[in-house]
Amino acid sequence: MANDPDVVVIGAGFAGLYAIHRLRERGLSVHGLEAAEGVGGTWYWNRYPGARCDSESYYYCYAFSRELEQEWDWSERYPGQAEILSYLEHVADRFDLRRDISFSTTVVSAAHDGDRWVIDTEDGGRWTCRWLVTAVGCLSSANVPDIPGLEPFAGEWHHTGQWPHEGVDVAGRRVGVVGTGSTGIQAIPVLAESAGHLTVFQRTANFSIPARNAPLAPEEAAGYKADYAAIRELQQASTNGHPFVVSDVDTLALPDDERRALLERAWERGGLRFRAAVRDVLTDPAVNEEASDFLRSKIHETVDDATTAEALTPRDHPFATKRPPIDTGYFETYNRADVSLVDVRADPIAAITPRGVRLESGTEHPLDVLVFATGFDALSGPLLRLGIRGTGGQSLADAWAEGATTYLGLGVAGFPDLFTITGPGSPSVLTNMPTSIEQHVDWIADLVVHLRDHDLEAEPTPEAQARWAEHVREAADATLLPQAASSWYLGANVPGKPRVFLPYAGGFARYREMCDAEAAAGYPGFALRARQRAA
Ligand code: NA7
Secondary structure (H helix, E strand, O other): OOOOOOEEEOOOOOOHHHHHHHHHHOOEEEEEEEOOOOOHHHHHOOOOOOEEEOOOOOOOOOOOOHHHHOOOOOOOOOOHHHHHHHHHHHHHHOOOOOOEEEEOOEEEEEEEOOOOOOEEOOOOEEEEOEEEOOOOOOOEEEEOOOOOOOOOOOEEEEEEHHOOOOOOOOEOOEEEOOOOHHHHHHHHHHHHHHEEEEEEEEEEOOOOOOOOOOOOOHHHHHHHHHHHHHHHHHHOOOOOOOOOOOOOOOOHHHHHHHHHHHHHHHHHHHOOOHHHHHOOOOOOOHHHHHHHHHHHHHHHHHHOOHHHHHHHHOOOOOOOOOOOOOEHHHHHHHOOOOOEEEOOOOOOOOEOOEEEEEEEEEEOOOOOEEEEEEEEOOOOOHHHHEEEEHHHOOOOHHOOOOOOOOEEOOEOOOOOEEEEEEOOOOHHHHHHHHHHHHHHHHHHHHHHHHHHHHOOOEEOOHHHHHHHHHHHHHHHHOOOOHHOOOHHHHHHOOOOOOOOOOOOOOOOHHHHHHHHHHHHHHOOOEEEEOOOOOO
């Protein structure tokens, strides 16, 4: 029947593309709905200058196809946005996925009618299906701060996650950037190179580690290709889905000079691997303070002006309790005469005026271009804007009024036959995303096939969901992560958002084992019901 596949997948980024491929392979009819004009998800939208992945290219990619692994060549240690987008376009073509995707199609509502999902799209289309799979990403709902005066601003403004495809000409212009998360830290050095003057409006000083990006030498790339079996095994057994072995060295037991040398080596190697070099960095406050202090000292060594260096030095949260950025020349950028730093925690932004940004003190910074690197309504935001309604017409927004809760991050009580790839309560943003995505998709595909074969519908039980919410909280509390009061992991960046630690911090390998145990036991956390109506 037209517009009535077995499964509708919303989104065509890493998650949606693989979901379509895998579900199709398992004999289901699948259709994808994607708001963008093309594939790519986060890599379709985030085209800001300097946009690059913080995972290394040899493992920020799919593992499901040995041929794909061997045939694709990455050019740099960290893949840039354009290269990742080309990769995903190649995947879409190679596995013939586009024929089952409607592009430029925005979902406005999805309601369960007791038997099927009924999905309405902005262009007046309607799709029905038995299983609804969301592949909308964790960081796709832009958070533009509600600052008065944005409309009359005479210059142009953009959020980094909705960057114009034709680019933004900043040459010689007065550019302001609000935000110093991973995005701001990537964009600021690149914007500074061509802007006439760059003003950074910083609310929270951030830690950052040099990425040490470089072209990928052919022999290094060949080495990874030869080693993929071992690399994938390491990822599956890891905490974060990265193929790193966490150091077993007790740094606190080392003499001062050896501890410093260990941190220096990790700093020189660069990237997110720094965390793996410092055992217990996210659980032991003393270990963390050593690493934090080391990173603070690097800021002071790098930034010439002592006042600016201190303003850039994070002192309100332990290292890596907010998503740790990695950078190329970030702190060095503040040594440029044409870059200035404004501390908007000390003197907050009061309004945008037609000329620029006005602070509460009355100081005005005239600007031609204003860039919001202000992040996203993370994890729950992209799901809430789909207008999902479950049993009895209950909206997801009502179900999550006190904070997003799920079972395993994969499903929500009261919403039958809905599966959420990398949903709240899954390891998702604390891991290398393609690794988590493949694990979720494979697990969901197995469950959907089970439901099809036994003509069942599935929905998490409220008890299993409550247990999982408690476990997610405990897993976060076992780490230093909740200590960052301004973290988007907690929803703190979006005014009014309930403060719930959203991702699962218990580690990828442990999470995967729990998912496998759930499936092996016949899905005890789900109510599996015979369908009311014959298929
Ligand atoms: P983040 O990490 O949420 O960073 C957003 C930044 O914007 C952060 O420095 C915020 O300060 C700042 N911000 C947000 N709202 C405001 C207002 N109203 N005024 C001033 N400053 C503000 O988003 P990113 O896009 O950098 O990174 C998201 C993820 O994408 C990243 O971690 C990777 O996983 C990829 P705050 O810290 O909240 O005080």
